[in-house]
Amino acid sequence: MGITSASAPGKLILCGEHAVVYGRPAIAVPLTEIRAEAHIVPMPPGSGLRLIASDVNREWVVDDMTTDPLGKLVLATLHHLNLSAANLTITLNSAIPIASGMGSGAAVATALVRALSNHFSRKLPPEEVSSLVYISEQRYHGTPSGIDNTVVAYEQPIWFVKSHAQSPEQQAPSPQIERLTIGTPLFLVIGDTGVRSKTHMPVSNLRQRWQEHTNHYESLFDQVTDVVHQIRDALIAGDSTTIGALLNRNHSLLQELGISSPELDHLVKTARLAGALGAKLSGGGWGGIMVALTDKQTMQPVAAALRATGAAQVVETTVGLPAREPATQGLMV
């Protein structure tokens, strides 16, 4: 058996983050040009399972670090494939900035599951990949909505509503997922504030405030829901101008939810002044990234303005070009 490789895309939450934790819909898109990779080399019997995370200079034996989320994901995937043991060296690397809101954790985990299943010639459907990855996402974030693992595993724009029933620990929920067909390509510029914020912090802070002022926050979530429904219609119709205005509205609501930060607001404002159709923070907030919707002509000027004003990283990407199959098939080399 030779080396097996597989990859998975980053992701971007277009709208509805945070409200999605409270059962409201959100829309996310895959970032197919920014990917994580997993490479599997078969080893002689008795070698066991070794993981190498080359970006962070880490190397470990799965059996020696029983609480490690990636090691647990390897074991869960082997179990899912009805395998009791394997002798493999698995190398992981990623072009997706860590803890930025571009789904690095879900992408690495998805590449790992895809590579393992391909290695044993078992092509898993996206929903099974997504469920396995959700287990590792839980270990990083507590009780994530599941939107990250879903969009990464499906590798298509999705409409997502998490399951109503609170799933017991370690069981994947069954969310409502719809693949969206986007009417016109979206020219996106993603600006990274460079401020690293762990998603669970704004999530638990908002939960505390929601518990104290439930009606106020429920009303804000309902307003986000309205915006997300309108964005969905505009996406399908290919009406970028309307989407831009609605993204601005979503950002205002996120500000009211206490999720933005001065750095995010500054990048959002800069993008709008440089000609973006709309801009908002994306993902967990309090740091991380913002996204600007542009057209073909304003993509470069918006990216240049974000760089000039000090964005730690700027990514230009296009979403919604002709649909491609989810990359569950790995590359055999």
Ligand code: PMV
């Ligand atoms: O920080 P990210 O990009 O993983 O996004 C978190 C999105 C939230 O809605 C804030 C949390 C969740 O679990 O959906």
